[in-house]
Amino acid sequence: MTDDLHNFLVKEGPQLSGSVALGLASWLGITPAAARKKIERRSAEVRALTIPFARRARFLYAASQYGSDRFWAQLAHAFEEGNGAYSRVIRALKARGGLMPMVHLASAAGISGGPRQIPFERVWQNLVDIGLFETIEVPGLGQCFAFAKNAPYLDELLPPIRARLIAETVLLQSVQEWAAKLGLGSFNSFKLRGGLAAARPIVSVFEWDMTAPSYISALATWNKSGRPKPGFIVLDVLLKDEVDLNDLSPFIYKCRSLRQVRGVRTMQFFVAHRYTLEALDAIRREGVVPATTESLFGTDVARALMELSATLTQAATQAVEPEKFTQLFEKLGKIEGAAGTLRGALFEFVIADVMRRTVAGANITMNKIYRQDGKDVAEVDVRVVVPGQQIRFIECKGLLPGRLLSDSDVEAWLNKRIPTVRSQTLDNPEFRNLALTFELWLTGELSPEADAKIKAMQASVDPKRYAIKVLLAPEIEDTVRDLPDLRKVITQHFLRHPLAASDEVINPVSKRQISQTAAIFADLTPSGSSPSDIEANQTAA
Incomplete structure (x- = not known):
């Protein structure tokens, strides 16, 4: 006996039950009521997720489709129709290789703790409960969030994911120094992802990969007594070959939501190697700075960041020419902070060699x-x-x-x-x-x-x-x-x-950092403000 419902899903892809009923009715030339009866009497080859959707809809799929790219894409689309938080989690996770540290999830997926929002803990716990995702403890990365289907292949997944995370850490340290040199923020006021919970980069109700209070005229405001309130620099990064619109959608959601918050002025950046044309157009329409590693640091450093990911991935399984390590240190080691990150990350690869x-x-x-x-x-x-x-x-x-x-x-x-x-x-x-x-x-x-x-x-x-x-x-x-x-x-x-090392290897700004932290802060912080004032402004925002 022909299983019409199963055949329809194989042809058209997984869908919410309401869409399936309409599509099946048109496909078979039957009434929507008859189509709904077929859904109710579905065979074991047609399955439904237990997580609820709007109007009691169910997400239907053929058993053979579970875990495929089409499955995830259709599920993200279905979630987006009823609850965007789940969709953003799926897109963020796919963009990052199917596994990410839990401390990065709220920022990457644009999950906020604001009013009328699903709490972060509930979002990931609901996804774990239906069996599509799981939390796993990965030594060196801590608790991570992953597609359940990826767990058996963890050893294969980890090398490129670790490599990307290391490269992104070096990039964030580089951007921090670049922004501080331009006076966009005080060096010691920047917050980067991966720190202690009390020092996470948060502006308003969202986490970001990097934040800093800024007193530049376009962002700062002054009250009647002349006391300043800073705006903020907010920035996210994603180092993959090419960032597309789906990869950007959680970040764009954060930027749009932030613009609805009164009294918060921000300059928003996204940094990637390169963007698809569709992604570039979308991010520009949002008024976001679509930075690339090359536009910020030049061709040599941009290539070195790409080579760093490739080298670390390769070195996990095979020998690497020692000159490659030297080249990476020469190109990236001039960045204060990056040298320490490179030293710790590359040492185990050198010892393996x-x-x-x-x-x-x-x-x-x-x-x-x-x-x-x-x-x-x-x-x-x-x-x-x-x-x-x-x-x-x-x-x-x-x-x-x-x-x-x-x-x-x-x-x-x-x-x-x-x-x-x-x-x-x-x-x-x-x-x-x-x-x-x-x-x-x-x-x-x-x-x-x-x-x-x-x-x-x-x-x-x-x-x-x-x-x-x-x-x-x-x-x-x-x-x-x-x-x-x-x-x-x-x-x-x-x-x-x-x-x-010679002076040209150690950034002169960084050499002065310890002795001149107070002076730099005084230069960038108007009279009467203090680090605690900035913290209070950020929390209020």
């Missing part, structure tokens, strides 16, 4: 995640498996020379990651009889307390069970002694203090 070139026959895995009871509980930066012989689990900490690794990091490594990883490794028959070594590669220093804890653990461990090793700068340098190209990269960018 060292392993590939010094350990014969080894299988190298980066950012290996270990799960327990379906949850991600530990991550190994670099895992080195020599079949039939040994496994090395390397924790990479690329700190400034002389800087202390926090005692809490050492505690977590010794008492959480090592026991968890060892336990799960011994559960694997393939690895059970191999020698296990847990290593900490550190370009900074250990506190006396942390050093004592490690030595006590080393002394208490039976070497026949496993070993714990720490490699500091001298040992790391000795390891790469016979690899001239890698030794140059490690020595120059990880083992030598950046203050020993």
Whole structure:
């Protein structure tokens, strides 16, 4: 027997039940009432989401369509008709590879905590409850929000997502310095995503990727007594090959909503590598500055940001020419803040390359995640498996020379990651009889307390069970002694203090930052205002 409803959905795509009834009636030449009867008596091959829509509509789809691009697109469209928050979540998540840190979700999807708005917690919880999405703990990224269908492929998804997040962090630090130099905001008043909850970049009822109060004349207002109230710089970023209109729709929603709030004056920016023509036209009509990495920083830096994502993604699975790391440092390391981000991000990739070139026959895995009871509980930066012989689990900490690794990091490594990883490794028959070594590669220093804890653990461990090793700068340098190209990269960018570099490598504005923070703030903040005044204005907005 022909399943007309199933065939209609396969041909026309998933839809709300009201649209299906009208379309099916026209397709079969029957009355809408007869079409609704077919929907009520649908076969098991036609399914419906449990989440409610307006006027008690149901979202219908053929079982074979679940999770396809067409499924998500049609679902986003259906949500948009009744509740835009769910649609914006789907579009934001698709634009970012299907997984993002939970702390980024409110900004990326344009979910606000304002009146007559669905609370942020309820939005994501409703989507999780219907089984389409899930929250997962990803070591290094924290709690993340993801399409449920992506969970089995997490190891494949993470390298490009991590690479994009690192590149976006470098970009935000670059934009912060650029905006501060122009006087759009005081350097120490900028807030960037990913910080503590109390320091999140919020203006009015929305979160953004970067904000700053601004006293430029186009944004600031003065009351009758001459006391100033700042406007705000608000900015979002998305570094993918090309940003389209669907990717931009949550940001445009935020900008439109913000313009309805009385007493809040903002200058709105979006930064991407490039835009589709449709997206560019739409964002310009909204009065938003459609910045690109090239228009802000020139061709060299724009290309370097694209190369950074590509290099980090490639380095997760295969060797990278050491010159590539040097080029990235030369092009991006001049940006204060970016150098530290690059140092921490690239160190584990460089160490993975060292392993590939010094350990014969080894299988190298980066950012290996270990799960327990379906949850991600530990991550190994670099895992080195020599079949039939040994496994090395390397924790990479690329700190400034002389800087202390926090005692809490050492505690977590010794008492959480090592026991968890060892336990799960011994559960694997393939690895059970191999020698296990847990290593900490550190370009900074250990506190006396942390050093004592490690030595006590080393002394208490039976070497026949496993070993714990720490490699500091001298040992790391000795390891790469016979690899001239890698030794140059490690020595120059990880083992030598950046203050020993020439002036052209360290941005002169940034060198003055610590000593002149008060002066910069005084220059940009009118008399009578203080940091607490700015906070009060931002909260009121």
